[in-house]
Amino acid sequence: METLVFALLNGVIYGLLLFMLSSGLTLIFSMMGVLNFAHASFYMLGAYLAFTIMEGTSFWIALFLAPVLVGLVGMVVERYGLRRVHAQGHVAELLFTFGLAYLIDELVKIFWGRTAVNYRVPELLDFPLFTLYGAQYPAYRIFILFVAAFMLVALWYLLKKTRAGLIIQAALTHPNMVGSLGHNVPLIFMTVFGVGCALAGLAGVIGGNYFVTDPAMAVQMGPIVFVVVVVGGLGSLEGAFVAAMLIGLLQTSAISINASLADIFGFLGLGPHTEVGEITIASMAPMLPFLMLVLILMIRPRGLMGDREI
């Protein structure tokens, strides 16, 4: 029971972080058709920039400044990199971002070293909020919850209630139509790419000290973000949200299940000491998202809530 409560709590937080990361990618992927391999690298960049800004000033400045900086980097990448490759088609774009992820990883290692940096939770939030089943619950996690919820509302407001949001929504579902309505499509693309990257950066700022800020953080997050976007479906932020929560909960709760395959499929004659029988659900947890990815692409290519096939 306790495990379940904790798994749920953490699952929600992890899911929200995932959503923060993947909402940007969903926007980019739906409008531009670019499955940005470097998206998680922007997440990492956000964490590292926040670490540096925090050293000089404070966490609160980093919380605002770092995502903005990451967004600007994203815009430059779109303007001078992606746009150039665009004419050669989606494969070239994908490969460009693939190489970009590589480059950002290396640059981060040059600037911040190869080991983890000491990126701390701000002192103001570094206290246990309450005790649950004998374990203290850090206040910072609840702070993450609030930031994520705030971002969710802000994004919703931006998309549903502002003119810019309406254009973006139109572009999400009908990427080819917006240009013919006289909007400056390259500018929209650049902005959306920048905003998407900034969201990833924000996730990095608040996720970097929740987890560990090291050069491997991008590689670890990268594939999961794809899973969220694909499972959620093209053009659907709601889908991305549902998928992110689903994967967040799935991954955190599956690891607390001790049952092995033999326990489940024992009735089929699977012995508990065979190599397959010994595999536990917990050890399969990290694989579940990829299984989901493959299954969704085969069975329901439009994702959970997408409006068109990928």
Added chain:
Amino acid sequence: MTDMTATYAGLEPTRAEKFRQRTVPLILFALVLLVIPLFNPSRSMITLLNHMGITIVFALSYNMLLGRAGLLSFGHAVYMGLGGYFAVHVMNWVAEGTGFWGAVPIFSMPAFGFGAGALAGAIIGWPSCRRSGTPFAMISLGVAELVAAAGFMFDSLFGGEMGVSADRMAGPEFLGLSLGPVDEVYWFIAFWTFIGVLGTYAFTRTPLGKLSEATRDNAERVQFVGYNPQRVRYLVFIFAGAFAGMAGGMSAVQDEIFTPESLSLVPSGAILIATYVGGIRYFTGPIMGAIVMTYMGSNLSDYTVGWLLYLGLMFVGVVMFLPNGIAGIVYGTADTLRAGRLGEVWQSWLLRLAGLVLIAVSVITIIEVAFRWSDGYGEVFEPFGLSLATTNPLTWILGVLPLVLGVVLVLKAAKGESK
């Protein structure tokens, strides 16, 4: 009919042309393979050459997907890995030497890898090849993650972290090769590399090979000339898996070990980069890419700790500015020379070359100085006796000025050519 066949004969390459364009390069390739040992290369050189041979076959198999069928895979190493693993197991059965296996020469391992790769391709390809484009790429990514995870789960098949090793000197000798010393392994690799090149090339000349290109260009239209594009993709996928498995079999004999990392995304990404940098539009592109990238992967790290960054820059540079890769430059240059247009373009070429050299000077300066600064041992980059410390203004001049100048020159060259 006769007059028309006559006209058509002009359309199809003549026997002499076929010989010149197809047979001669293969003969030359075989000659190169035969001549290399005459230069008495060191054992590490041979080891490197052997790895190049393996990567050539692997890259060619990858290009059957990416270049010829338009299928971007992020998990091609799965097939090389499974083929290689099977070969390693077979080698161990051979070493036990009972029954049938006692008579199998180690020399034949790539054939076993070929079979295992084909089987893996046939099983995994069945669900994957129903989609193309981005979904295919994503499925390959998911499958690669799953297979790599399985590699660490099933120790009896994959040997856990330490992998499975074998002895290439087991079993009966073939062609008098004990396969002990690396120079004997060279002949083994040379033979199978040639078979791999020949096989993948022959594949492009078959109806299926042509259909794979047609499917890449226009999958929909293929349906209306009586073919199922999913089926085409599936069959091509099996062959790509088979040749990757063959490379795995070669690698099993060369390195005598396979570990679960060989199934992971890392080698898959590496072969993607090698193939693309080589040039996916040309048959020979992946060969060039494999040679260059294998060399750089093993030797660049001797010169600089920043080699990964250089590789990354090179890859991004190729994607942005040279979509046809190294082969694109080679053939483009050759075409210009053959057409006798050197006179028209030599100025802009020279300009561009100078610009690129200048850019390289800056980029190398910046990267090398940055890495030393990052290490923090107070070490100084000293090319040609210059001492480029971060405090030295020359460092900054060298880091910026040639870059600006180089970009200007390259832009000028591009402008001149577009006129």
Added chain:
Amino acid sequence: MKSTVKAALAAAVSLCAVTAAQADTVKVAFIDPLSGAMASSGEPAYQSFVLAAEHINANGGVNGDEIEVVGYDNKVSPKESLVQLQKAIDNGARYIVQGNGSSVAAAIIDAVNKHNQRNPGEEVLFFNYAAVTPDFTNDACSFWHFRFDAHADMKMNGITDWVAKRDDIKKVYLIGQDYVFGEAVAAAAESQLSEKRPDIEIVGNELHPLAKVKDFTPYVQKIISSGADAVITGNWGQDMVLLVKAAADAGQEIPYLTFYGGSNGAVAALGEGAVDTLYQVSELAANMEDVSPEQNALVEEYKERFPDYDYYYHRAFVTMDMFKAAAEKAGSNDPIDVAYALEGLSVPGGYGEATMRAEDHQIQQPLYITTVAHDVTYPVDNTDLGWRLVDGGVISAESAMEPTTCEMERPE
């Protein structure tokens, strides 16, 4: 690094030259990750070997010859290691040093065995300074392989010895990564504890996926509910850091006994949360009393030379000292002579005497249980925290010792 570049350049130039070991230098090839993410474990070890060689050379070298340590970047890939191994051998290296990753070590042991068998007269020795799979000095032992680090079961011996001394520890939780190594660690802990302290209850034995868990809170929650007094884990890398971080976040204050708590950056990543929570077993205790001033000077010299890292790879210095002692005992720098001389050899060592056991080529030396504390002489990770010896944390070489199943085959 300059010397590496030069050496590497020289190596590359001689790539096509005929093999020839030079008479005036003994080449030691260091094959480990020197670039990419894993370089943070390869690089400090490399520097340790370079520094150790410098010290030996300053004191007259080995039998009058200088030692040259050449780095070869293997990118932690077993296959790439084989390429680099061949390169090293061709460049005249007869001594190979490696430590990161049992998979790489296994590949190198296998390759060295085959090389020595296929190329008599050109034998090479493999000095393993960190790959801890017990098998290497048991069933899979080789005359050509020497291990200069305690293997996993020995380290576990150190941990369980200490736990056995602590009467207040009644319940122990085992958690590890779900692969061969994690399973082996858990099995060793279980059997050793039941032998040394049958009254201790193993309240949990958990394996989690390797390098995939982002948040260990559910596990920590299980540990809390189990009422454990101590946790034993073989986790390394982020799995170790994130586990202890989650424990610290949950306010847990029981010992987390680790093999790899001392790896680079772990203390930086954990900060305050590591204090009295993160324990490690290792062959060095930098802040221990009665350490010789020479050893402390070495620790200081290392930090001064390589400010990014801390003195961690003590065994690099032990390895080189033993090598020198063996070569001089044998009066030869030839690998076979050195190998025979190494068998049974003892050197003083900065933190207690180290002996190379002849039967299995496994080093025997005292181990220390340390934990993260404030106010130490030698802090790590450029924080103000460092490793302090805990009460009863000295494990003698005899207690750490494990029997071996090795049946050594020696040439001639």
Added chain:
Amino acid sequence: MTAALDITDLHKSFGPAKIIQGVNLSVAKGERHAIIGPNGAGKSTLFNLISGRFLPSSGEVRLNGALISGKKPFEINRMGLSRSFQVSNIFTNMTVRENVRCGVLHSMGYGYSFWRNIGNLREVSEKTAHILNEVGLLEKGNTPAALLPYADQRTLEIAITIAGGAEVILLDEPTAGMSHSETDRAVALIEKASKGKTLVIVEHDMGVVFNLADRISVLVYGEIIATGTPEQIRGDARVREAYLGEEAEDAA
């Protein structure tokens, strides 16, 4: 005698939009049948339904008496129905010769063969050459398809369509965008290529239609309002009202 193509009560809707609403049509063997109608009448959709690109919502399509609705495009093609596209739909990175050869291959029984050298397939080469000659692209055989001028791309489109030797050929606006002289050449080609075969053609150019077709069907808002010989259609009042009249007014 069974009709070459028999369509019964065919319906197709996309969501709420009913595009094809109960089409009945029978095309006899050897007939040249034109389908005309205003823009958005559903002509291309009808072709897509017949050729298997879309699945019908209800109704049946029979080819020589065999049910083909519900089958995949390549299955329908193998049963002897081939089609062209309104927008050129060719293999852009391959040469003209290779394009046509792709069309020829399956009909010559070379399925997915991977054990034969395509250059040694004598009959395939001859058939390809024959078709290239017939459509007048022989000279440009080694040009990459993407580099062909527009009219030649349209011709290549037809060449690929007829290459497989299908008995029933569907051409979707083969002369769209062509100049007069190009159109004339195309019509001549179509006449030649469809000799002895069944042809269904969608066309806007009334000159072409009345010149080429044995019979004409008029499709308006997803329904066939009239079918008959060119004379009958010319005289049909409903057609005039629904279609020709508008055209005439537009022209004026």
